[in-house]
Amino acid sequence: MKFLHTADWHLGKVVHGYPMIAEQKMALQQLLHIIDCEQPDAVVVAGDLYDRAIPPLEAVDLLHETFQAINLERGIPLLAITGNHDSRERVSFGEAWYRSQHLYLNGTGLPSQPVILNNTAFHLVPYMEPSVVRQAFSTEEPLDHHGAMEQIIEEIRKNYWNEAKHHVFVGHAFIRGGTPSESERMLALGGAEYVGSDLFAPFTYTALGHLHHPYAISAERIGYSGSLLKYSFQEAQQPKGVWLIDIEEDGHVQRSFRPLHPERDVRILRGSLDELLQAGQSEPTDDFLKIELTDKGALLDPMQKIRVVYPNVLQMERVSLQQTGGSVHLSAYDQATKSPVDLFQQFYEEVSQDEYEKEDESLVKQTFERILAGGELE
Incomplete structure (x- = not known):
């Protein structure tokens, strides 16, 4: 049979x-x-x-x-x-x-x-x-x-x-x-x-x-x-x-x-936005994709950019944020005793899982000073 x-x-x-x-x-x-x-x-x-x-x-x-x-x-x-x-x-x-x-x-x-x-x-x-x-x-x-x-x-x-x-x-x-x-x-x-x-x-x-x-x-x-x-x-x-x-x-x-081999596969692509854009331009695909972005900084409308080269993106995630659960835990004591610069440093390190650079610290300190003084940001 x-x-x-x-x-x-x-x-x-x-x-x-x-x-x-x-x-x-x-x-x-x-x-x-x-x-x-x-x-x-x-x-x-x-x-x-x-x-x-x-x-x-x-x-x-x-x-x-x-x-x-x-x-x-x-x-x-x-x-x-x-x-x-x-x-x-x-x-x-x-x-x-x-x-x-x-x-x-x-x-x-x-x-x-x-x-x-x-x-x-x-x-x-x-x-x-x-x-x-x-x-x-x-x-x-x-x-x-x-x-x-x-x-x-x-x-x-x-x-x-x-x-x-x-x-x-x-x-x-x-x-x-x-x-x-x-x-x-x-x-x-x-x-x-x-x-x-x-x-x-x-x-x-x-x-x-x-x-x-x-x-x-x-x-x-x-x-x-x-x-x-x-x-x-x-x-x-x-x-x-x-x-x-x-x-x-x-x-x-x-x-x-x-x-069975469908014309469009279902795949997961991981990398930085720039890496994925370069790969998509050199090897175009219309597969159904989930994009996992490894970028740690701010990104401006990444979905719109990625869909220029990957038309069938169905889902996108920031992996660096996901790994930390996307949340930061600050105690009431921290919020009451730490300066805004120190709180931002704690936030940055928990989200990005990277150490705070001295150059970043100086820029953040200047930004907060301008905010507290009522000045405009450049």
């Missing part, structure tokens, strides 16, 4: 005010090319098809076009679930007649009959809040995400475990020990969102969505596909792509990563 494992498309995503729909369309075109090259038996999408419950029209159109290209035009079975970003009711509209075309989309239901392909049973389990699972199973005790998943898997084992040779679990969860990214929405507070990996021991393979790093967890039979694109600067160093999963006759699982 050979299938492609993907997830976390987040269609309609906006990153720092920039709509990513054009980049998402290009990435999905690359996915179709991978499908044409690999000829998988099925394509799995493990949740977060959209970025929000009510997606923009262009995101809905893109999902429909992609599903049609995979399922109708290429005739490849498509198995998908909803994630915590999706509206389960909206996405699963038409679920009953989707199945007649081998498009299996579980958005609202608890475990049901699995999808059987090539003697492999796919158990499609959408993201559900523990309170929903508790109500469905009439459980009196409170459930966290681990307890809810335990209930679901017990139900699968009891009522929906058939004679298929291999069993694949498709879900959307945060496995304990996984590596998160800042663009993922929290499922719960504290440790209540975590699910133990031991619950998935009965399955030949577990194909998950939610965490955006394709190597978010190190496990032979459990994997995250990662997100379609880089959706935060914390993901700047992460590879993006899909996994080709090949389950051999004896149950051995072969996993191989197929990368």
